Amino acid sequence: xxxxxxxxxxxxxxxxxxxxxxxxxxxxxxxxxxxxxxxxxxxxxxxxxxxxxxxxxxxxxxxxxxxxxxxxxxxxxxxxxxxxxxxxxxxxxxxxxxxxxxxxxxxxxxxxxxxxxxxxxxxxxxxxxxxxxxxxxxxxxxxxxxxxxxxxxxxxxxxxxxxxxxxxxxxxxxxxxxxxxxxxxxxxxxxxxxxxxxxxxxxxxxxxxxxxxxxxxxxxxxxxxxxxxxxxxxxxxxxxxxxxxxxxxxxxxxxxxxxxxxxxxxxxxxxxxxxxxxxxxxxxxxxxxxxxxxxxxxxxxxxxxxxxxxxxxxxxxxxxxxxxxxxxxxxxxxxxxxxxxxxxxxxxxxxxxxxxxxxxxxxxxxxxxxxxxxxxxxxxxxxxxxxxxxxxxxxxxxxxxxxxxxxxxxxxxxxxxxxxxxxxxxxxxxxxxxxxxxxxxxxxxxxxxxxxxxxxxxxxxxxxxxxxxxxxxxxxxxx
Numbered sequence: 001x002x003x004x005x006x007x008x009x010x011x012x013x014x015x016x017x018x019x020x021x022x023x024x025x026x027x028x029x030x031x032x033x034x035x036x037x038x039x040x041x042x043x044x045x046x047x048x049x050x051x052x053x054x055x056x057x058x059x060x061x062x063x064x065x066x067x068x069x070x071x072x073x074x075x076x077x078x079x080x081x082x083x084x085x086x087x088x089x090x091x092x093x094x095x096x097x098x099x100x101x102x103x104x105x106x107x108x109x110x111x112x113x114x115x116x117x118x119x120x121x122x123x124x125x126x127x128x129x130x131x132x133x134x135x136x137x138x139x140x141x142x143x144x145x146x147x148x149x150x151x152x153x154x155x156x157x158x159x160x161x162x163x164x165x166x167x168x169x170x171x172x173x174x175x176x177x178x179x180x181x182x183x184x185x186x187x188x189x190x191x192x193x194x195x196x197x198x199x200x201x202x203x204x205x206x207x208x209x210x211x212x213x214x215x216x217x218x219x220x221x222x223x224x225x226x227x228x229x230x231x232x233x234x235x236x237x238x239x240x241x242x243x244x245x246x247x248x249x250x251x252x253x254x255x256x257x258x259x260x261x262x263x264x265x266x267x268x269x270x271x272x273x274x275x276x277x278x279x280x281x282x283x284x285x286x287x288x289x290x291x292x293x294x295x296x297x298x299x300x301x302x303x304x305x306x307x308x309x310x311x312x313x314x315x316x317x318x319x320x321x322x323x324x325x326x327x328x329x330x331x332x333x334x335x336x337x338x339x340x341x342x343x344x345x346x347x348x349x350x351x352x353x354x355x356x357x358x359x360x361x362x363x364x365x366x367x368x369x370x371x372x373x374x375x376x377x378x379x380x381x382x383x384x385x386x387x388x389x390x391x392x393x394x395x396x397x398x399x400x401x402x403x404x405x406x407x408x409x410x411x412x413x414x415x416x417x418x419x420x421x422x423x424x425x426x427x428x429x430x431x432x433x434x435x436x437x438x439x440x441x442x443x444x445x446x447x448x449x450x451x452x453x454x455x456x457x458x459x460x461x462x463x464x465x466x467x468x469x470x471x472x473x474x475x476x477x478x479x
Contacts, residue, residue, distance in 0.1 A: 030409045031416070042400040044173055044398050051218050055146060061145075062217055064139070064224040065080075072275075076152075078123075081119040087140065090106070092138045095135060096136065100137070104125065105124065108121065108123075109123075111251070113208055113238075115205070116208065135152065149225060150225055156277075161426075163424060165183045165188030165423070166191070167183060168395055171198070171399075172398075177218075184222050188226075191223075196235040197236060199397050199399070200212045200235075200251070202235075231283070263302060270282055283295065300343075312458050315425075316344065319354060320333040321333050321356060323380070323389040324361060324391055328357055333354070345369055349387040350453065355395075360391060360393075360416065360419070362414045364388070366382055369383075394420045396420045421437055421439040422438055423438065433455070434452055
C-alpha cells in the first residue's frame, strides 16, 4: 500500500519527538546553550557606589556577616569590622525585636597587608540557640549600633525541608550585584559559597585591603541575615612577593570564620557541618590532600561519621571542579579526583559543587574510578552510585566568562552555558530535591536548568525495602 509523503512527515515528527523524550529520560541528551549575557562589562563597581556605603555613625560596625558556628546548626558566628577603634566586642540577642535578653563576647583580630592596616575584625560565637527560631541581634556602641536578625535551621531530621543557594566566584561587579539581588529573591535560607570571594588580589598595594572592605560591605545585605558557608579559592591565596606578602590566605583567614573545630578539623580551610537534612563537607583545593596529609586523614574520618538516616543529603563543596568540559582550567581538578573520587562514589555523595570555571555546567552521574590508560579504561562511565558534579563559578567577577567549551560535548556533560547566575537546591524530604540554575538574563532571573533529584541513599534504600517486602532479590549491578 502506498503512503503519501505528506502523511509520512507528521509520523516522522512524532517518532523524532518520542526518540528525544526517551533520550531525556535515559539521561543521554546533552545541551550546550549558546546564550551569553552581554549587558554589563566585567568591571568592578566604583568605590563611591551606594552598594559600598559605610554605615553612619562613629566607628559603626560594618561588613556584618554570619556563618554556622557549630556542627548541627544551633550556633552562629557573627563577624563584623569596626574601622577606627576597637569598640564593643559584644553581641546582644533575643527572640523579640529590640529586646535583647542575652549576650555573648567575641574575639578580635587585625592584620596588615603591604601598608594597608585592617580595621578591628570581630568574631563572636552565639550558641545554645533553639532550632527553627528567629533571633534579633545588635552590635556596636550607642548611636552607632546596628541591628539585624537571622533564622536558625530546623532540627536535624531526614525530612527537614531546606533551601540552599549556591554561589561561586562572585567578585564585586555589576554582574555580581545582579547575581546577589537575584539570589535574595530566590527564597534561599543560606548560601553555600564555592570560593573566590572579593577578587581583591587583582589589585595592588593598599587597594587589596580596600577591596576586601568594599566586598564585605557589598555582601552584607544578605550575609548579615543568613549564614554563608565558606570555602576558599585561588583568589584567596594572595601570594604577592613583590609586595612582601608571602603568607597564603592571610586576608581570608583573618576575615572569614568557619566552625572547623566542631568537626575535628585542624584547619579552617576544610570542615563539615550538618544543617536540616544535609551533611555538608567543605574541602580545600589549594591545601595538600594526597594520602596521609591532614586533609586526607580528616575527610577519611568525616565520611565515616555521615549518618544518612539523619542527614540523607550528602553535599561536598570545593573550588576546582573534578569534572569540567570547559577549555579554561581544564583538568585542574584531576589530581584531587584521583585521590577522592572512589570515596565519593562509595559514600554515595549526592552533589559535588565547585566554582573556579566562570560558567555553568551539570554532569550526569558518572565515575572514572577504574581509570587505567593501558587497559583502555580511560573515560568516565555512567555510575548510579556517583555524585552529580555541578560547576557554579559564574557569580559575576571582573575576569569575565569562560565561553570556550570542548567540542563535541562529552558524554558525561548534561548541560552547560557560559553566562552569569546562581543555583538553588530546594530539599523537600529524604527522597527528593528540586535543583535550579538561575541565569542572570540581561537583568532578569531566568530559571534555565531545572532538575528533580532522587536521594542517593534513600531512593536505593526504599527500592531494597520494596523488593524485600515482595520477597525479591535486588539485581546485582556491575560497576
